Amino acid sequence: MVLLAVIVGMIFGSFANVCVHRIPQRESIAFPGSHCPKCNHGIAFYDNIPLISWLFLGGRCRHCQATITWRYPLLEVLMGVSWGLLAWHYGPTFMFAEAVCLFSLLWILTFIDLETFLLPNVLTFPGIALGLAFSWWFGDWQDALIGAIAGYAVLWTVARLFLKITGQEGMGYGDFKLLAMLGAFMGWQALPFVIFASSVAGALIGAVMLKLCNRGFRTEIPFGPYLAVAGMCWYVWHEQILGWYLDISGINL
């Protein structure tokens, strides 16, 4: 079953690449079929096999030799590995279905944000609705609703303060909606960790990147990927994270 999840996950990853490429440009994700963005040549099914075709073609279009970005195989592998790990962790349960929906959305949003600095509403709004629906099914819709509203409100407030103090836009509305989506799936309990972990990781990695680039201008860094990865960590490890926290703070429950 895990192997099946990996294979289906990789095939879904191929579709996810289409979403990453087309959604920011407001193109249909169904029509036309896969084609090379350079030469417009249609891509045959044997050139569209996740990871394998990319390796076999040496990362180039068969017809015009244009390079195919490594994001294609990377996202396919990440999807396959995620689906496989979740299948292994949850087995054939409804929990697995929820986890796969959340992780798939988060990976797609991560790559769109990395490439375009956008977190499109066509993904975050259905994501919030889906998270609330799953939470309703699991019987914790109150936590989810509070999570969605608080997730949006907290980041909105932080961004407002940041703008007031520094005069600069630190985050976008997409980030607020992404955190609302995480709250909808995982309840408000996820928010403190997600905000803390994503801010710390963002500050550290951002500082390293600024140092490496060492340019004068202010480099824009997308925040969505940090929120997304922090959310995935909480989804899988929230019991362990809470355990550490209680150990460190010396609270006995």
Ligand SMILES: [Zn+2]
């Ligand atoms: Zn081509």
